[in-house]
């Protein structure tokens with residue numbers, strides 16, 4: 169009799185702890201999915217031909233958006249080259265996509281500098297800059313962080329930038345689709361983009 | 366007459382492999398350190414910066430350190446490193462790069478690089494420039510950096526490594 173109660177008790181304890189574990193796993197799983205913050209949104213910027221542009225000007229085309237600065241000779245050109253090669257691999261489908269390089273360094277990245285930069289990578293690559301406030305608004309919409317870093321003893325215009333380095337794929341409706349690492353290979357990027365077209 | 370034809374043929378054959386030639390010539394030794402295939406991307410016309418990459422091999426049984434870089438192509442030449450932290454890219458000066466005993470250190474896009482700030486003139490594809498490396502143990506050495514296309518990833522240079 170006593171033994172039976174013991175077994176029942178044991179079963180009860182097991183059941184409760186199993187439920188608790190399941191709950192815990194479930195909660196942890198829920199917590200690790202990112203909160204649904206909207207990435208992207210309206211922007212008012214200036215393109216590399218010094219003309220004003222807004223996000224609405226690109227409706228109907230997928231956007232591949234990267235925030236960077238041309239003073240960076242290391243990863244930014246590599247990311248642009250990745251985009252250029254991926255677009256070449258997409259063939260005719262590349263016409264559906266507009267790659268955008270948005271400068272987080274508007275003080276040095278004038279339209280003229282951007283024009284000289286973008287033409288090295290792909291004919292459809294568009295460089296965007298603007299007033300510091302316009303750039304700040306665009307970066308905020310894309311949840312992009314950026315900040316100046318000055319080297320000791322460097323000249324006033326010799327700073328570097330820390331910046332988010334994701335590559336955003338936006339739909340033809342301007343809405344966020346997905347994000348890629350700047351490290352993605354051109355082949356991978358082309359294959360992944362193709363799935364969304 | 367026959368000799369001349371042979372010579373012309375030899376030159377013609379040699380010119381078929383310009384890349385192999387230049388990359389073989391790109392290996393430089395300084396003491397126990399071998400510097401392989403230094404390269405840089407060509408820069409856009411208005412660029413103020415550039416970066417150079419290479420592989421350093423140490424055949425010695427003691428670690429050595431790259432402690433300095435010097436060039437005439439920019440106002441400032443330094444050892445830099447790009448790192449990623451929580452999706453944020455950071456680039457900054459580092460004092461040195463260690464080359465472990467019997468091991469190697471790679472300078473490559475997204476990692477360690479030689480950084481040129483205040484370029485005197487843009488780097489043109491196909492050209493090259495001298496770069497002096499200062500090691501703690503091996504002697505100071507000057508290497509020739511090949512300028513590849515603006516979007517080069519270093520793949521071509523890597524394939525020709527010896």
Ligand SMILES: [Cu+2]
Pocket residue numbers: 241242416445446456457478480
């Ligand atoms: Cu750098």
